[in-house]
Amino acid sequence: MQGASIAVTDLACRRGDRVLFRGLSLRLQAGDALQVTGSNGIGKSSLLRIVAGLAPAFAGTAETSGTIGLVDERHALDPALPLGRALGFWQRMDGAADNELARLGLSELLDVPVRYLSTGQKKRAALARLIGQKAAVWLLDEPLNGLDVHAVELTETLVAEHCSAGGITLIASHQPFRLGHMRTIALAEYAA
Numbered sequence: 502m503q504g505a506s507i508a509v510t511d512l513a514c515r516r517g518d519r520v521l522f523r524g525l526s527l528r529l530q531a532g533d534a535l536q537v538t539g540s541n542g543i544g545k546s547s548l549l550r551i552v553a554g555l556a557p558a559f560a561g562t563a564e565t566s567g568t569i570g571l572v573d574e575r576h577a578l579d580p581a582l583p584l585g586r587a588l589g590f591w592q593r594m595d596g597a598a599d600n601e602l603a604r605l606g607l608s609e610l611l612d613v614p615v616r617y618l619s620t621g622q623k624k625r626a627a628l629a630r631l632i633g634q635k636a637a638v639w640l641l642d643e644p645l646n647g648l649d650v651h652a653v654e655l656t657e658t659l660v661a662e663h664c665s666a667g668g669i670t671l672i673a674s675h676q677p678f679r680l681g682h683m684r685t686i687a688l689a690e691y692a693a
């Protein structure tokens with residue numbers, strides 16, 4: 502994961518006919534974590550999608566080095582499949598990496614169809630898929646939504662471990678996320 506980076510330079514974002522923010526620059530190197538905060542609709546998810554290459558910049562640039570793993574409300578697990586088979590699909594795509602099923606409390610749920618999982622269970626399943634992906638750059642959109650206290654602490658620990666291993670984490674959330682060395686940016690300061 503060494504060599505991973507995110508470089509956002511003088512970025513502006515437009516959605517529909519509204520410019521949401523402009524003049525945003527940030528740099529993340531291996532081991533860094535940054536939380537983007539701001540109220541509903543300010544553009545946090547849009548920023549992650551631009552960094553992921555899924556939405557265009559209105560102005561400026563967003564460049565990344567290293568493979569990207571994005572976790573948002575679209576968890577990309579087939580709702581009709583039992584969890585084990587839904588995760589197995591991605592394991593075949595990503596390589597047979599360990600995705601921490603026991604640690605994430607998913608070992609007992611592998612026979613349950615994804616559509617029956619609770620909100621927090623689906624979020625933990627999305628984290629399992631992310632871990633299996635071995636991506637250097639983690640883009641996490643509201644990663645703590647729907648998680649209980651134990652799962653919140655586990656997610657914070659997983660991010661700390663990812664950064665310690667040389668990964669990068671960019672979090673979009675209005676909720677507190679406890680991580681010792683994390684920087685924060687208030688997107689409201691760049692509102693257009």
Ligand SMILES: Nc1ncnc2c1ncn2[C@@H]1O[C@H](COP(=O)(O)OP(=O)(O)OP(=O)(O)O)[C@@H](O)[C@H]1O
Binds near residue numbers: 543546
């Ligand atoms: N494809 C789109 N076309 C037009 N407008 C869009 C599109 N996607 C998002 N928007 C609008 O852009 C604004 C920013 O949305 P975004 O999801 O980035 O905000 P957010 O800060 O992540 O909000 P939240 O905290 O509620 O998740 C919202 O007003 C939203 O309606």
